[in-house]
Amino acid sequence: YTRESYQGNEIPGVVTGLAWTAHGGEILFVESSLSTGKGGLTLTGNLGEVMKESAMLALEYLKSHREELGIDQNVFDNNNFHVHVPEGAIPKDGPSAGVTMVTSLASSLSKRKVRKNIAMTGEITLRGKVLPVGGIKEKILAAKRAGIKEILLSADNKKDLEEIKDVYLKGLKFHFVKTISDVLDYALLKS
Amino acid sequence: YTRESYQGNEIPGVVTGLAWTAHGGEILFVESSLSTGKGGLTLTGNLGEVMKESAMLALEYLKSHREELGIDQNVFDNNNFHVHVPEGAIPKDGPSAGVTMVTSLASSLSKRKVRKNIAMTGEITLRGKVLPVGGIKEKILAAKRAGIKEILLSADNKKDLEEIKDVYLKGLKFHFVKTISDVLDYALLKS
Amino acid sequence: YTRESYQGNEIPGVVTGLAWTAHGGEILFVESSLSTGKGGLTLTGNLGEVMKESAMLALEYLKSHREELGIDQNVFDNNNFHVHVPEGAIPKDGPSAGVTMVTSLASSLSKRKVRKNIAMTGEITLRGKVLPVGGIKEKILAAKRAGIKEILLSADNKKDLEEIKDVYLKGLKFHFVKTISDVLDYALLKS
Amino acid sequence: YTRESYQGNEIPGVVTGLAWTAHGGEILFVESSLSTGKGGLTLTGNLGEVMKESAMLALEYLKSHREELGIDQNVFDNNNFHVHVPEGAIPKDGPSAGVTMVTSLASSLSKRKVRKNIAMTGEITLRGKVLPVGGIKEKILAAKRAGIKEILLSADNKKDLEEIKDVYLKGLKFHFVKTISDVLDYALLKS
Amino acid sequence: YTRESYQGNEIPGVVTGLAWTAHGGEILFVESSLSTGKGGLTLTGNLGEVMKESAMLALEYLKSHREELGIDQNVFDNNNFHVHVPEGAIPKDGPSAGVTMVTSLASSLSKRKVRKNIAMTGEITLRGKVLPVGGIKEKILAAKRAGIKEILLSADNKKDLEEIKDVYLKGLKFHFVKTISDVLDYALLKS
Amino acid sequence: YTRESYQGNEIPGVVTGLAWTAHGGEILFVESSLSTGKGGLTLTGNLGEVMKESAMLALEYLKSHREELGIDQNVFDNNNFHVHVPEGAIPKDGPSAGVTMVTSLASSLSKRKVRKNIAMTGEITLRGKVLPVGGIKEKILAAKRAGIKEILLSADNKKDLEEIKDVYLKGLKFHFVKTISDVLDYALLKS
Ligand SMILES: [Ca+2]
Numbered sequence A, B, C, D, E, F: 001y002t003r004e005s006y007q008g009n010e011i012p013g014v015v016t017g018l019a020w021t022a023h024g025g026e027i028l029f030v031e032s033s034l035s036t037g038k039g040g041l042t043l044t045g046n047l048g049e050v051m052k053e054s055a056m057l058a059l060e061y062l063k064s065h066r067e068e069l070g071i072d073q074n075v076f077d078n079n080n081f082h083v084h085v086p087e088g089a090i091p092k093d094g095p096s097a098g099v100t101m102v103t104s105l106a107s108s109l110s111k112r113k114v115r116k117n118i119a120m121t122g123e124i125t126l127r128g129k130v131l132p133v134g135g136i137k138e139k140i141l142a143a144k145r146a147g148i149k150e151i152l153l154s155a156d157n158k159k160d161l162e163e164i165k166d167v168y169l170k171g172l173k174f175h176f177v178k179t180i181s182d183v184l185d186y187a188l189l190k191s
């Protein structure tokens, strides 16, 4: 109903993503939370199968890299994980929220806040690569409208910026990544 | 068959919501109850996937904010939770019963009664935001017909009231919220 | 194949309900039984989703009101529950067997017999309300044909009787209820 | 492919039923077996939902009447149950194999053999009634062709025999039952 | 892609079956293996429901006859069972691989090798009967092409051979069986 | 979006496969990882049923051959396994990634790196055979474009090379295998 705008970074686990729909670009929010449990993963927000797989990949990446990330195994064993993407009335799908999901879960797990005024888009893989995604121009326009200052993209999406007029890019900073490790290093603030 | 009317607040866990269907606005009741169990969530009332997700979000929010809300972890571990929306013959869907569901579950968990003569509508998110929903005009008319005195809405639905004639709003009090925390503070009576 | 007739109340857990189909009213029987188990609920008789939800509501109501009803928690923990509605070849659905199901389960749990010559119809809700249902005239005719003497209905169905000619009502006693508690008080004999 | 004929009663758990298809009556065999397990029920033979429900009813009846039937609770707790209806290429459905299934399972559980040269058809209910079924004439013809000498039917199917010419009934003995208890008393030999 | 040929009997658990498709007869291989587990059964190879039921029947037969077959209960409790039918791109269905599946599983369980140069086809039942199947002529031609020397069939398929010209049968030995017990006695070599 | 190129062998568990789609040949990557768990297998990447079966076969083969492969049973009992095939937006199916999947899982389990500059395609079976697959010409062209130096194929695909002009094969080395054991011996480097 209303065009969302960026909403601050006060709450760990909330990360701004960029979606590309039939109606153009849009920002979206990925929220995640932990509660006492036995490792279950709940996914809500009217998500399609591919988008659900992104969340599964994100959680699995964090589990299998928990030592590098300094996360205790107990955290995975003694919590349930919930990832939600408002707004429930809108069906959502595709792999491009992968970076947003892994950042959201890592923020919830570590309680580290997310860098201010940033939005991101990119597919993730199990080994930790960040793949390029489509709709970059529309996503950038949506990010500007929403008050975003910085955009994180796959290094393989760098070439897409060349086709966008400078006026649209003005006032935006871009950060390019190759791996999930790059994403988390940049997007999560030191606690 | 019959147009329902507001039915009092004697039973914790029963909350009046507002729905918007092809036939106009309607009030509905969200009921919840607890029974000895291991944390299961049962959803009945001919609910669609998105409406079921609202109940999942509501329970997860309460679990992950249990410390602020003063709820013991044992309550989640040793009960099953059931959320029902009469009437079974009518299919129901959409995210707008979110505030109603989280209030119902919080009331059942805390045994606190719900504020008298209030009805509510609004989508909830996992981080605890209350999002605006559609059909506000029709919902308000339905609330009046049913004898409701007070309506709780998302602050982002305030602008929808401007388009409604004063005669329709007369005799109704509005309470606007931004967060689930606002909802529960206002809608649940001190025990 | 054959038009059923009322069949006595010798067996606890068997309750006569009233259904409304494309072919007019009909009586039906709800049967339930307990066997050693861990709380599972099995539903048979070619039942649609809404009718299955009625049985789930019935069992949940009994669980969450077990103290008022004097039922030990062990009964729920150490039994499986099975609700069946003959005849298997006929698909059945809708919420109107709710009162019949909760009476059947309560009779099986308590071993209290059901009042003789009674039939019933009404939707139940989780908080224990009994809602009105449709097809009252057709159901009453079917009950008479089957030798039923007494019919239990939601108080909100009382007005439906006014539209039925006295000749059809002759020889029938009506009992109106507002709550599941009313139903069980009236329909179950003291053991 | 081949028209089956009656096959003796040497193996407990194998019972001859009567089916009614678009091609006329047919005999069928219900087989059941036990193996060490935790109470699971497996159903094979290309069975539809209603026919699967018959097997669930049969097992539940035996569980909830285990004391009258002299079956130890351990038997239910420490075995899995498998009911199969050859032939796998033919889809099968409907409630009329109920008596055949409950006899098969009771025979497997008790190791009592089935009465020789008998076939049966009838729907069962959870409280233990045997309901009438259709296609009696076609089923009787099929039974004769297969060398069956005795047919067990619901007492409510007695009237169907009046419409069948004596020549078809010649050489067949009929046994009418009202309850599952009648079925098992008659169809299972004393061990 | 390539027409398979018989491939030796070096590996226990690999058995040659005969299939009948729209393109004529074909040989197929049923493979099975055990791994440490808790009794699970995994079925792969693009199998339809009826073919999956054959594998369930095969495993259940072996479980419920384990004493005659000299198999320890521990074998069933402490392993998972996997049955695979290459080739994954081709959907397969029907009951005729029953004898092949039970022989494969029995070979894996006992580590006994399968008789050399044999192929088989036949439906199995839970009580251990072997039922006749269709497409015998086409299956025999496929077996010859593949270098098979001996074919195991249901005794009820003996009559199908009469309709096949002698030239096609030349060089093939036939073994007819009535029961799974006959199959295993003949097809598995003494260890 | 971008044509992938070979990406090194630094990370165990990442293996290059060859796919054949309506648009010609393509390389793909199979990734796998382990995390603490109880033996679960998670499959992502928009995979069809047959491709999922390949991963199930791969894991089962490794489990049932764990002694020859020198893998401790604890590894299977105390980990979850995740196999992913980027890119999520593209549906993938078919059995030809079997060799790629078993190599990926074996590499993850053993931490042995994969041979440099190799790609592979071939269906696997439970007994450990490698079956020929289609689209060899198109797959070879895609491998060359991507900088692959060596291609592993089923020995039964050797004949497919004869139909390909020498110019296309120039600069490529081929390794033919008959079994999974051949695949792992060749494709995994000694640790
Ligand atoms: Ca939006």
Ligand SMILES: [Ca+2]
Residues within 6 Å of the ligand: A017, A018, A019, A096, A097, A098, A100, A120, A121, A122
């Ligand atoms: Ca995104």
Ligand SMILES: [Ca+2]
Residues within 6 Å of the ligand: B001, B002, B003, B004, B026, B027
């Ligand atoms: Ca209503």
Ligand SMILES: [Ca+2]
Residues within 6 Å of the ligand: B017, B018, B019, B096, B097, B098, B100, B120, B121, B122
């Ligand atoms: Ca609402």
Ligand SMILES: [Ca+2]
Residues within 6 Å of the ligand: C001, C002, C003, C004, C026, C027
């Ligand atoms: Ca009837």
Ligand SMILES: [Ca+2]
Residues within 6 Å of the ligand: C017, C018, C019, C096, C097, C098, C100, C120, C121, C122
């Ligand atoms: Ca009823």
Ligand SMILES: [Ca+2]
Residues within 6 Å of the ligand: D001, D002, D003, D004, D026, D027
């Ligand atoms: Ca037949």
Ligand SMILES: [Ca+2]
Residues within 6 Å of the ligand: D017, D018, D019, D096, D097, D098, D100, D120, D121, D122
């Ligand atoms: Ca029958």
Ligand SMILES: [Ca+2]
Residues within 6 Å of the ligand: E001, E002, E003, E004, E026, E027
């Ligand atoms: Ca073939």
Ligand SMILES: [Ca+2]
Residues within 6 Å of the ligand: E017, E018, E019, E096, E097, E098, E100, E120, E121, E122
């Ligand atoms: Ca076969």
Ligand SMILES: [Ca+2]
Residues within 6 Å of the ligand: F001, F002, F003, F004, F026, F027
């Ligand atoms: Ca690609």
Ligand SMILES: [Ca+2]
Residues within 6 Å of the ligand: F017, F018, F019, F096, F097, F098, F100, F120, F121, F122
């Ligand atoms: Ca491949």
